[in-house]
Amino acid sequence: MNRETTNRIRFVLEDLLPPVVRDSRLFRAAAKLVWGEHIVHLAEFRARAPFLSEAEYEALYRKHPRVHAGTDNSSACIRRIAGAIEGDSVCDVGCGTGALLKHIQASRPDLTRVTGVDFVVDDAGSLPGVEYIAARIEDLPFADGAFDTVVCTHVIEHVLDYRQAIAELRRIARRRLIIVVPREREYRYSFNPHFNFFPYTHSFLRAVHPVPAIHVCEDIGRDIFYCETVENEGARVGSLAAAAA
Template sequence: MNRETTNRIRFVIEDVMPPILRDSAAFRWMARLAWGDHINHLARFRERAPFLTEAEYETLYRNHPRVHQGTDNSAATIRRINASVVGDSLCDVGCGTGALLSHIQAAHPALSRLTGVDFVVEDAAALPGIEYVAAKIESLPFADGEFDTVVCTHVIEHLLDYRQAIAELRRIARRRLIIVVPREREYRYTFNPHFNFFPYTHSFLRAVHPVPAVHECIDIGRDIFYCEDRA
């Protein structure tokens, strides 16, 4: 399933379906028909967010079903990311399987350095010219301003301490920082292990405060695309 398809499904269950039904046992019953007891695991995961151990966090993500083929980004979002890349080096933080990096590499063959970071990198595709580093986003093993462009898509919504993560992304970005998050509302039962929810573009701008003078924050499909130039 691609991102465009799931965004259409999300429109129905997030915007059309009333909250009283979305948070109900009836919705949980319907959701369990598709995902089984994992729906209950996700609800408990969010409820226990402040108390989760690293082992619990990693176990849930290893067991979480992969919804999208390759990347969580839509084709329109990938085009916007590629149009916003600057400089000779790029780091994709939260790279997953490396699918987005492969799109960026194809669009920017002149990039001298392409790096992917995730807390688990065993599933990343071994592609020529791409290096992978296992690390947590809250403490990245790179120097200040090490990459011209830093990209982070569909990660911030998963992090309890997202402000520390954003500070780290800004620290290693020399010229440009690109962040993509889903535009969504919080409900008790969802199909994703998200902690943070941004229903509007201005909701995300509050999360990245202080916002620099040169920035862009727009809606693409049901995703928020944010781009800022570093001083």
């Protein structure tokens, strides 16, 4: 299933069904017909978020079924990400299977350094010229400004300490930071292990406060695309505007 399909399903489940239905035992029973007891485990997972051990966190993600084929990003988001890449080096934090890096490489064959990071890299494919590093987003093993562009898609919603995660992404980005999160509302029973929910673009802008002067934040088919240029790279206002076109 691709992202475009799941976004259409999410529209029905999140925007058309009222909260009194989404949080009900009736919805839980219907959801269990699709995902069994895992839907209950996800609800318990979110409820216990502040108290989870690293082992519990990793165990649930290893058992969680993969919904999307290859990447969680829509084709529209992939095009925007590829068009917003600055410089010669890119790091995809939360790279998953490496599918997004494959698209980035195809659009930017001139890149000299391409790195994928995830807390588990077992699922990452072996792409030529890509180094994979296992690390947590809250503590990235790179020097300040290590990469011209840092990309992080469909990760921030999973991280309890998302402000620390964003601070780390900004720390290692020399010229540009690109983040994509789903635009969604929180309910008791849902089909994903998310901790953080951003129903509007301005909801996400609060999460990345302080927001630099040079940024783009917009809704792309129920996903929020956010792109900021490091403030000492102010001369690149024109290229950021082009990326938003």
